[in-house]
Amino acid sequence: MTGLFQILLFWLIGNALSLLTGGYVSGNIIGMILLFAALCLRWVRAETVRPAARFLLGAMALFFVPYGVGLMDSYRVILENLWAILVSGIVSTILVLIIAGKTFQSLNRRARLRHIKHLRHDA
DSSP: OHHHHHHHHHHHHHHHHHHHTTSSSOHHHHHHHHHHHHHHTTSSOHHHHHHHHHHHHHTHHHHTHHHHHHHHHTHHHHHHTHHHHHHHHHHHHHHHHHHHHHHHHHHHHHHHHHHHHHHHHHO
8 A cells, every 4th residue: 555655756746846837848757767767766665666557557548538539529620630640659769679770889989998908907
């Protein structure tokens, strides 16, 4: 029960911060980042949150039902903007793949150079 309280507390804090800052970033996202930081800083113990998190993950499909109903309710708007939705989805996916690939290549190159320097230094 304590874990569920902590998850909901960070959700509430995230939503409050989102409202205070004008709502540019979703309160859910802010709350998750704060919970992650609290877990990393060991302010919240993972063992306390784990049972509630597993329960919520198991019930996640139920959380998508209202969004699915909302999509079905506004299918005309979706059909009117289908090309914009498809193009933006495809372009954003390609951009994410390119940026993630370039980032990985850069980090991999740096790691190899550090490894080579380390080998030369030891020899």
